[in-house]
Amino acid sequence: MTNARSPSLPVAIVAGSTIIGVSLYLGxxxxxxxxxxxxALPSAPPAAGPPTMTGAxxxxxxxxxxxxxxSTTPTVExxxxxxxxxxxxxxxxxxxxxxxxxxxxxxxxxxWTPPGPDEPASVVLDYDVxxxxxxxxxxxxxxxxxxxxxxxVASCLRGLPRPQLAIDPPGEHTRVVLALALP
Amino acid sequence: MDSPSAYVxxxxxxxxxxxxxxxxHVTSTAVLGTxxxxxxxxxxxxxxxxPAAGGVLIDNDADWSVVRIPVNTSIPMAVxxxxxxxxxxxxxxxxxxxxxxxxxxxxxxxDWVTSKVLVLL
Numbered sequence: 055m056t057n058a059r060s061p062s063l064p065v066a067i068v069a070g071s072t073i074i075g076v077s078l079y080l081g082x083x084x085x086x087x088x089x090x091x092x093x094a095l096p097s098a099p100p101a102a103g104p105p106t107m108t109g110a111x112x113x114x115x116x117x118x119x120x121x122x123x124x125s126t127t128p129t130v131e132x133x134x135x136x137x138x139x140x141x142x143x144x145x146x147x148x149x150x151x152x153x154x155x156x157x158x159x160x161x162x163x164x165x166w167t168p169p170g171p172d173e174p175a176s177v178v179l180d181y182d183v184x185x186x187x188x189x190x191x192x193x194x195x196x197x198x199x200x201x202x203x204x205x206x207v208a209s210c211l212r213g214l215p216r217p218q219l220a221i222d223p224p225g226e227h228t229r230v231v232l233a234l235a236l237p
Numbered sequence: 238m239d240s241p242s243a244y245v246x247x248x249x250x251x252x253x254x255x256x257x258x259x260x261x262h263v264t265s266t267a268v269l270g271t272x273x274x275x276x277x278x279x280x281x282x283x284x285x286x287x288p289a290a291g292g293v294l295i296d297n298d299a300d301w302s303v304v305r306i307p308v309n310t311s312i313p314m315a316v317x318x319x320x321x322x323x324x325x326x327x328x329x330x331x332x333x334x335x336x337x338x339x340x341x342x343x344x345x346x347x348d349w350v351t352s353k354v355l356v357l358l
Contacts, residue, residue, distance in 0.1 A: 192254040
């Protein structure tokens with residue numbers, strides 16, 4: 055994030071100062087004799103960087119320029135905000151859990167066997183999954199829980215091809231933990 | 238099971254898909270023990286990776302240790318490894334071992350195995 059933003063800041067500043075400089079130049083040219091514009095040009099460089107950061111008074115003289123220019127710029131519609139952080143995880147969790155629930159009967163028929171006398175009647179396994187920005191499953195770990203587990207069932211599930219869990223592209227690597235209840 | 242000359246995964250593995258240039262960092266912990274009067278020995282304990290399609294388990298950098306414990310002992314054992322230079326693809330990763338013939342039965346007081354995997358892009 056920081057690295058991505060760093061190069062754009064000076065570019066934006068330089069671009070902004072150029073607009074300011076041109077606006078100021080054109081504005082002064084329209085108002086003043088032709089001999090005067092050269093006085094306006096030196097004011098552009100100070101508006102580019104340090105003065106803005108330090109609050110030096112130089113840029114204030116050119117505010118009229120960019121404000122007028124901005125007012126003629128058409129409004130750009132923004133795309134709907136994409137969830138991030140906890141909201142994104144919650145969304146991915148919901149979609150991936152629904153996909154896993156849909157596969158539960160198939161997984162159960164492939165790996166669940168009638169329990170022995172000392173084995174639990176049902177188990178819950180943890181599917182620790184990570185999706186890439188496109189929504190492709192790139193990591194999978196299948197964990198058991200201490201309160202009720204069947205090692206043979208877990209080993210069978212790990213031996214199956216990765217489940218196809220279809221979700222919307224999250225836009226960034228996202229890890230969630232899903233629950234698979236069997237039978 | 239005994240496996241004197243080839244690695245075998247110990248406990249669950251994690252399925253990881255990597256792109257060329259990615260690095261995998263694996264940390265695995267297992268509580269292993271014995272009640273055997275002569276103790277138990279493992280000739281190699283490490284982290285391994287294997288192409289998802291199958292094949293030989295690979296101990297990256299041959300980063301293994303010998304483990305030997307006395308009777309009535311159960312202790313946590315941890316191994317970690319940084320795996321780089323992998324071709325793009327999907328791999329199984331986890332704790333692995335080699336064991337001399339007759340030794341696997343001596344490891345008879347074991348608990349859970351946990352593996353944590355990070356992919357460094």
